[in-house]
Amino acid sequence: xxxxxxxxxxxxxxxPGGCATALQLDKHGVGTILLDKAVFPRDKVCGDALSGKVAxxxxxxxxxxxxxxxxxxxxxxxxxxxxxxxxxxALRVPFTRETGVGDxxxxxxxxxxxxxxxxxAVKQEGSATVLEGxxxxxxxxxxxxxxxxxxxxxxxxxxRCRLVIDASGANSIFATQVAGLPMEPRxxxxxxxxxxxxxxxxxxxxxxxxxxxxxxxxxxxxxxxxPGGRANVGLGLRSDMVRRRKSDLKKLLVQLLAxxxxxxxxxxxxxxxxxxQGMGLPLGSKRWPLSGDGYLLVGDAAHLIDxxxxxxxxxxxxxxxxxxxxxxxxxxxxxxxxxxxALKDHDARVWKRLGQELAISTRLQQLTAFPWLFxxxxxxxTRNPVLADTISxxxxxxDMREQLKKPGFxxxxxxx
Ligand SMILES: Cc1cc2nc3c(=O)[nH]c(=O)nc-3n(C[C@H](O)[C@H](O)[C@H](O)COP(=O)(O)OP(=O)(O)OC[C@H]3O[C@@H](n4cnc5c(N)ncnc54)[C@H](O)[C@@H]3O)c2cc1C
Numbered sequence: 035x036x037x038x039x040x041x042x043x044x045x046x047x048x049x050p051g052g053c054a055t056a057l058q059l060d061k062h063g064v065g066t067i068l069l070d071k072a073v074f075p076r077d078k079v080c081g082d083a084l085s086g087k088v089a090x091x092x093x094x095x096x097x098x099x100x101x102x103x104x105x106x107x108x109x110x111x112x113x114x115x116x117x118x119x120x121x122x123x124a125l126r127v128p129f130t131r132e133t134g135v136g137d138x139x140x141x142x143x144x145x146x147x148x149x150x151x152x153x154x155a156v157k158q159e160g161s162a163t164v165l166e167g168x169x170x171x172x173x174x175x176x177x178x179x180x181x182x183x184x185x186x187x188x189x190x191x192x193x194r195c196r197l198v199i200d201a202s203g204a205n206s207i208f209a210t211q212v213a214g215l216p217m218e219p220r221x222x223x224x225x226x227x228x229x230x231x232x233x234x235x236x237x238x239x240x241x242x243x244x245x246x247x248x249x250x251x252x253x254x255x256x257x258x259x260x261p262g263g264r265a266n267v268g269l270g271l272r273s274d275m276v277r278r279r280k281s282d283l284k285k286l287l288v289q290l291l292a293x294x295x296x297x298x299x300x301x302x303x304x305x306x307x308x309x310x311q312g313m314g315l316p317l318g319s320k321r322w323p324l325s326g327d328g329y330l331l332v333g334d335a336a337h338l339i340d341x342x343x344x345x346x347x348x349x350x351x352x353x354x355x356x357x358x359x360x361x362x363x364x365x366x367x368x369x370x371x372x373x374x375x376a377l378k379d380h381d382a383r384v385w386k387r388l389g390q391e392l393a394i395s396t397r398l399q400q401l402t403a404f405p406w407l408f409x410x411x412x413x414x415x416t417r418n419p420v421l422a423d424t425i426s427x428x429x430x431x432x433d434m435r436e437q438l439k440k441p442g443f444x445x446x447x448x449x450x
Contacts, residue, residue, distance in 0.1 A: 038192035041067040041163065042365055044182050045199045046170045046208060049078065050088075051333025051350030052201035053152035056162045057095045058358030064365060066162040067193050069184060071169035075150035079227060079313035080347070082266045083112070083242055083258050084148065086129065086139040087348035094355065099155055104137060108147050110260050111138030112240035119412035120248045120405040122296060126241060133239065142240065142258045142266065144229075148347075165191075173198065173212050179328055179371045196365060197372050198329045199357050201350070204314045206335035213331055215322050219274035221337065223253065223315040223344065226283045227268025229307040233257070235300045236265060245297075247290070252342075252402040255290060264307075267291070270315065270344055284310045317341040318349070318392040319399065324384055325377035330357040338388065342395035342402070349388060356383040 043059060045052045048070035056068045070076075084103075092100040103109070114128035129139040156162055165186060172183040179196035200208040209215045236259040237243070243257040253271040260266060269287050276283065287310060291301045316337035324331045333350025340346065357380055364376040402408055 038181070038194045039067060039163070040194050041065045042195060043067070043197045043199055043361055044069070044180065044193045044195040045162075045201055046182075047200070047202035047206075047333075047335070048072075048074070048153050048156070048164065048166070049149055049201060049203055049333065049350060050152060050347045051203075051335070051354045052199075053149070053156050054091065054095060054351035054354035055199050055201055055332055055358045056156045057159060058355045059362065060156075060159045060161045062358065062362035063161070064358075064362050067165065067195065068156060068162045069165040069168040069170060069193070070153075071167070073166045074153050075146050078145040078149060079225070079311045080145045080266075081225075081227060081242075081256055081258050081268060081344065082142050082144050082148070082260075083345070084141045084143060085345055085348050087345075088351065089139070089141075091348055091351040091355065095351075096155070103141070103143075103148075103151065106143060106147055106151055108143060108261065110142040110240045112140035112142055112242055112259075113138050114140075114239065114241045116237065116241045116243045117412060118243065118245040118296070119409045120246055120251070121409040121413070123409070123412045123416055125412045125415050128241075138240065140240075140242070142242065142260055144260070144266070170202070170208070173208060175328060175371075177371065196328070196370070197361055199332060199354075199361060200329060200335045201332040201354060202335055204316050204334040206331075208329070209331055209335040209337075213323070213326055213329065215316075215331075215335075215337060217273075217314070217316070218320065219277055220272065221317045221320045221341075222273040223270045223317055223339070223341075224273050224276045224283055224312060225268060225270040225315055225344070226287055226310050226312040227266055228287070228310040229260075229264060230267050230301070230304045231262075231264050231307055232304040233259075233263060233265045233267070233300055234303070236263065246402060246405075246408055247294075248405050249286075251405055251408070252399045255287070268310075272317075273314070283312060315339045315344060315346065318388070319396040321385065321389075323381060324353070325360075325374065325380045327374045328372050328377075330361060330377055330380050332357050336384075338384070338392075340392065340395045342398040352387055353380075353384050356380055356387070359383075 042065045045068045117125045168186040170184045174181040182193040245255040255269040258266040318338045319341040332353045338349040360380040
């Protein structure tokens with residue numbers, strides 16, 4: 035006996051990926067330790083936009099959770115997205131034709147509240163041992179599985195487990211040091227954001243605003259409305275471009291809000307509620323192995339962020355649920371440590387669910403690098419309701435998004 039805690043599975047990180055994994059493992063009756071270096075509620079640098087896929091993931095985990103989320107204080111329902119092209123033209127794209135009817139498909143909720151809500155749900159289920167204030171530091175493969183060393187409130191702590199599920203986010207030490215996933219600037223984005231109060235012109239139906247500017251393409255500046263005239267405001271740019279242009283994104287955000295004609299007035303009386311904060315986004319524009327000898331990767335640790343929209347919360351939850359299903363099966367089918375071959379199904383399931391979407395978004399990211407094309411599509415769609423409707427459908431219908439990969443779509447766009 036070495037005083038270590040024991041569990042079948044040790045999940046590193048209690049963000050949306052780790053919590054979804056724990057909730058799904060609970061359904062399989064698998065003993066789990068979930069550890070996070072932070073004590074919740076904790077902040078996470080993010081745009082805070084929750085897509086319809088988040089609601090659907092919650093429904094799959096527990097329909098009551100999806101209902102409870104809508105009642106969370108501070109939640110702003112969102113009915114659509116407004117794209118602003120580099121030429122300043124705006125295109126409002128509702129998520130659904132029935133805007134304003136029933137529950138909104140999307141929402142904006144600061145991560146301080148959303149992640150706490152998810153971890154509370156894990157605690158209420160009661161089967162996972164949750165250790166907050168616990169930073170995982172070392173991972174040793176043993177004859178039985180893993181020996182994970184951590185610091186809990188500054189004191190050493192060890193966990194023995196058969197399987198590690200790494201959900202420790204964009205700066206995961208497990209993903210880089212054990213799984214060997216590198217940070218490739220072309221497949222990585224830098225993002226900064228701050229909360230502002232007193233912003234004017236926010237959409238009353240909670241449409242999120244993506245403002246594409248020549249200097250940021252294929253990234254964008256965003257304004258995501260929150261209740262009471264508050265907004266999550268930020269911008270993102272691919273890391274290779276940040277390096278090449280030697281950009282200071284925090285300075286750039288302040289400058290754009292003060293100088294851009296379409297934003298200057300709206301931010302004239304606005305006040306940043308705290309410092310502008312930055313964090314990286316590992317993009318899913320390149321496929322990496324998501325499993326290996328005795329481990330599974332989930333969410334940002336697995337580089338699964340949508341390269342066009344920056345959406346990563348739902349992808350963390352979806353990959354977490356798949357990881358839990360694969361883990362439960364592998365633990366039952368194997369004695370002792372779990373070999374890589376027993377976990378490969380995780381890769382297959384995640385790529386089947388997200389692969390096509392990520393491939394289309396990678397193509398879209400490449401296309402938005404051409405400002406003239408962006409201007410052209412938005413100009414045309416603002417005049418042509420059928421095209422606007424087509425673009426709207428693309429948000430909910432993958433087959434429609436697939437059209438963007440075909441040359442015929444652009445021929446129709448040009449001459450239609
Ligand atoms: C600027 C920006 C804007 C974004 N906007 C959006 C958006 O609007 N919508 C959207 O869907 N996505 C957005 N994303 C992406 C989204 O934030 C991530 O995809 C999402 O948080 C991934 O969830 P996760 O559970 O994998 O990781 P995280 O949410 O990062 O959670 C990881 C957890 O692991 C813990 N941890 C880390 N290291 C250790 C360790 N060694 N030991 C123990 N615990 C550890 C951390 O404390 C954290 O709680 C944005 C990202 C950025 C940077």
